[in-house]
Structure formats: C-alpha cells, structure tokens
Amino acid sequence: MTPAARLSAAIELIETIDDQRVPAAKALKEWGTAHRFAGSGDRAAISGLVWDVLRRRASIAWIMESDTARARLLGMLKLERGLDADAIAALCDGSRFAPAPITEAERSALTSNSLAKAPAHVAGDYPEWLDPYFAEVFADDRVAEATAMASRAPLDLRVNTLKAKPEKVLASIAHLGATPTRWSPIGLRIELGADARNPGIHAEEAFIKGQIEVQDEGSQLAALLSAAKPGEQVIDLCAGAGGKTLALAAQMQGKGRLIATDHDKRQLAPIHERLSRAGIHNCDVRTPKGEGDALSDIRSSADLVMIDAPCTGTGTWRRNPDAKWRMRPGALEIRLKDQAEVLDRAAALVKPGGRIAYITCSVLAEENGDRVRAFIGRHGDFSVEKPANVINGLGERAYLFSRAVLISDEGLLMTPRRTDTDGFFVSVLRRSA
Structure with missing residues (x-):
C-alpha cells in the first residue's frame, strides 16, 4: 500500500470506531482480517496512524475546527507527525486510493491554527471532566504531564534473574536495538517509531527460555x-x-x-x-x-x-x-x-x-x-x-x-x-x- 492509501484506510477505520463504538484494538484486528492483502508493514503503519489520532483527539479537533475522521487524521499529521500543509497536501492528492485533495479551509486550519489559547484539557488531550483531578495533582504542569501521557510508549522488557543476567540477555537481543533502562537494573528498552511494528518478542529464544518478560x-x-x-x-x-x-x-x-x-x-x-x-x-x-x-x-x-x-x-x-x-x-x-x-x-x-x-x-x-x-x-x-x-x-x-x-x-x-x-x-x- 502507498502512504496515501494507508491514510485512506486509517480514515475508514476511525469512522468505524466512531460509528460502531468499538474498541480500537478490535476494529484494527477485524480490518486486518478483512484486508489480508495488506502486509504486516501496512497494518503496523495504519495502526500507528489510528492510535496517534486517538492520542491527540481533542487537540486535533481544536486545530482543525472539526471532529470528523478525516479532519482528525489531517490534524494528527501536523501535531504528532510534524508535517506541514504542503506535505499533507502531497499525500492527499485525490489519486487512486488516496484521500481527496485538502480544501482551502483545511489548509488554512493546518497553516494558521494553534493550541495557544486552548483550554488545558484540550491542549493535554484528556476528558474535560478530569481537569479538576489533573489540576489537583499537577497544577500548572497538567498540560505537559498529559501531553507526555499521550505519547507512544516504548517496549520494555524485564530480565528474569532466576535464569539470566541483564548483560547476557542484552547481547542476545542486540538485533532488536534494545538498551538498558534508566532506572530499573533488570530492564531493557526497545524504542518504537511511529510506523514501527512491535518486534516478535514471543518468538525470541530469550523469551521462550523464560529469560525475559514484557513489562513496563x-x-x-x-x-x-x-x-x-x-x-x-x-x-x-x-x-x-x-x-x-x-x-x-x-x-x-x-x-x-x-x-x-x-x-x-x-x-x-x-x-x-x-x-x-x-x-x-x-x-x-x-x-x-x-x-x-x-x-x-x-x-x-x-x-x-x-x-x-x-x-x-x-x-x-x-x-x-x-x-x-x-x-x-x-x-x-x-x-x-x-x-x-x-x-x-x-x-x-x-x-x-x-x-x-x-x-x-x-x-x-x-x-x-x-x-x-x-x-x-x-x-x-x-x-x-x-x-x-x-x-x-x-x-x-x-x-x-x-x-x-x-x-x-x-x-x-x-x-x-x-x-x-x-x-x-x-x-x-x-x-x-
């Protein structure tokens, strides 16, 4: 699938999640089953797009002045992926399988709007009713704290010290790009990009032998x-x-x-x-x-x-x-x-x-x-x-x-x-x- 076709698929999925009120994981699984032509890389990329839209739903709608599936996807490409209006327009060119060309209103929103005057719950992307709870804990830092909570998490592993030492396991999974965690002396971390697939940890020899477990x-x-x-x-x-x-x-x-x-x-x-x-x-x-x-x-x-x-x-x-x-x-x-x-x-x-x-x-x-x-x-x-x-x-x-x-x-x-x-x-x- 082309990058533009992936965008169209993501829009379709977001509409399904909205209309049918189903959990995103269920919608993504069913989409993959119904579209077996899509390779694992395509499925991972589309999943990344959908999850990123869900992470930033409130701030995206504010930027785009619209809460449609399409508007949210375009706004996410700006806020989360850092694309400018021209780059987004290049992906949405109306060609086969691509989203329709962006409108003047969409280009204006992508170019001119910002979160400068957005309420805390919008800028931080959390439900409005939770704002007093976040303010109680984080006060003026609640937007920054909530924004970090909207980022993609890495994949963390815990070394089972009953069977192995961290340095031994680190060497055995070096091909996955793992590094020691900052705080836990028995932890390893694999950073994941926006379109990255989760590595097949369960197929790794270290996992099969019980030397590692997935754990934040x-x-x-x-x-x-x-x-x-x-x-x-x-x-x-x-x-x-x-x-x-x-x-x-x-x-x-x-x-x-x-x-x-x-x-x-x-x-x-x-x-x-x-x-x-x-x-x-x-x-x-x-x-x-x-x-x-x-x-x-x-x-x-x-x-x-x-x-x-x-x-x-x-x-x-x-x-x-x-x-x-x-x-x-x-x-x-x-x-x-x-x-x-x-x-x-x-x-x-x-x-x-x-x-x-x-x-x-x-x-x-x-x-x-x-x-x-x-x-x-x-x-x-x-x-x-x-x-x-x-x-x-x-x-x-x-x-x-x-x-x-x-x-x-x-x-x-x-x-x-x-x-x-x-x-x-x-x-x-x-x-x-």
Whole structure:
C-alpha cells in the first residue's frame, strides 16, 4: 500500500470506531482480517496512524475546527507527525486510493491554527471532566504531564534473574536495538517509531527460555520498591496474569513462600504457563471458588502483601489511548470502593512488622494518596514508610530517581513526563510490631 492509501484506510477505520463504538484494538484486528492483502508493514503503519489520532483527539479537533475522521487524521499529521500543509497536501492528492485533495479551509486550519489559547484539557488531550483531578495533582504542569501521557510508549522488557543476567540477555537481543533502562537494573528498552511494528518478542529464544518478560519499567520499579526478600511469605493479592508475581519471585530468588490470587479467576488463566516458563517453583496460585476466601487459612502472617490495585488506568493511556475517551466518572467511584475493600482485606493478612505495597497505575490523587490516608484512618496500627526510604532500595539509582518522581507524604508517583515510564503510584504501609 502507498502512504496515501494507508491514510485512506486509517480514515475508514476511525469512522468505524466512531460509528460502531468499538474498541480500537478490535476494529484494527477485524480490518486486518478483512484486508489480508495488506502486509504486516501496512497494518503496523495504519495502526500507528489510528492510535496517534486517538492520542491527540481533542487537540486535533481544536486545530482543525472539526471532529470528523478525516479532519482528525489531517490534524494528527501536523501535531504528532510534524508535517506541514504542503506535505499533507502531497499525500492527499485525490489519486487512486488516496484521500481527496485538502480544501482551502483545511489548509488554512493546518497553516494558521494553534493550541495557544486552548483550554488545558484540550491542549493535554484528556476528558474535560478530569481537569479538576489533573489540576489537583499537577497544577500548572497538567498540560505537559498529559501531553507526555499521550505519547507512544516504548517496549520494555524485564530480565528474569532466576535464569539470566541483564548483560547476557542484552547481547542476545542486540538485533532488536534494545538498551538498558534508566532506572530499573533488570530492564531493557526497545524504542518504537511511529510506523514501527512491535518486534516478535514471543518468538525470541530469550523469551521462550523464560529469560525475559514484557513489562513496563514503571511496573518493574513498583515491584522492586516493594522489597520482597528471599525467605519471606509474600502474597500477590491482585495477581491477574502474573506480571508482578514473576517479578516478586525473582526478587525472592526462589526462596520463601509466594502466593498469587485474584478475585477474578479468569484473570489468572495465563499465570500457570508463565510461572513454568520462568522456572518458578515456590509460587502457590490460589483460584477463588464460589464465595469462599482463597486465603481463609492465612491471618496476620504475611511479611508482604502486594496490591496491584484495580484502578482507572490513567497512567497507562500511552498504551491504551482510546480508554481515556471512554472513561466516565462512574468508573472512578467503582474503583475507589474496590481499592478500599482490597486494602482492608490485605490488612488482615499482614503480620506485625509486615508491610503492604499499595500500587496503582493511576495518576489521580483520589486513587492514590487519598486512599492511603483513608486506610490509615481505619487501621491505626499501620503507618506509611517514608518514600525516601522506599526509594533507597534502588541503590545507586535512588538519588536521581528521587529527583524525578513526584513525592508526597503517602507515596511516590511516576509519570511518563517525569520518569519516562507509565504512570505508577507506590506506597508502602507498615504494620506496627
């Protein structure tokens, strides 16, 4: 397909997403199935165009003074891809499979309009109802923070230290252009261009042998900051597919007792195969049955309970940009209730002197510091570990990391702008001895 034909396909897909109200990933998959003539490079390029439009939807509509699929695509080429009006016109020349020529109104918008007077939620590309929440956390920096959250994320890998050392894995996947991550000592990063295909990590020998897992650097750091130690009893209370469970097991060096569970047994489905590939033998996966408590035999005995809390996912918008436009206030209210419940459940599992690592992939104070304060108010025998002490677990990287993250009395917040990771909040809560 020509570059112009890819633009036409992207416009068609955006119209489908709008008209049928389907998730972008589903629409892209169905389009690929229906257009098998399109090669993998074409599909990757078209996907990149669609995702970039979704990332910048509000600012594009402001620039173009129109919210049609075509207008959004043209505006994205200016704002995200840096093309000028002439370059865009060259692609939209009305030839076979190309978009129709740009109009005078479109050329004027592309040439003259800017975001200089746009409201914060428009310039930052997030729903207007979230503006007070972003202002509470980021104040005048909210546009810059949200703009970084609208960028494309790199592909991060975590080295499984039970099976390999980072330098060995780095050499084995050098052909993918991987480099060490900035903060995580066990992370590798592959930068991806606008039209780049995700590399076939699952076909790499290092992945097949269990030496690497796909995991954002922020998620790696969240697990590292929990400071799980060999010989401890550790519970991953919201284990899901097991990403942080695997990270905890590596920190524990295969020693001690690791229990993984989740209220939704469907989320646990992939964890068994992942544990086997990673060479983890000290993990007990407990699948909930009916209304029974999978941890009914455990009370006040865990050294560490990790809570990868159910949340709105605002910190992961780089990877799921259409989610932000589908988010509604009611979703936040539900998550706040879920978070309070899982924190209270964790409190009953921690032994005196033990700790809870409360983690969200959200940047909203309501899900982060507010939930921690409310928890402390209900459980006076818990206190917040000083974030500076928690960060010290990163060793020689701790000082610079502490300068980058947003620190509060309740914990620390990573963001794409500050740490070049997904948005993660981490708070460690210790029970009095």
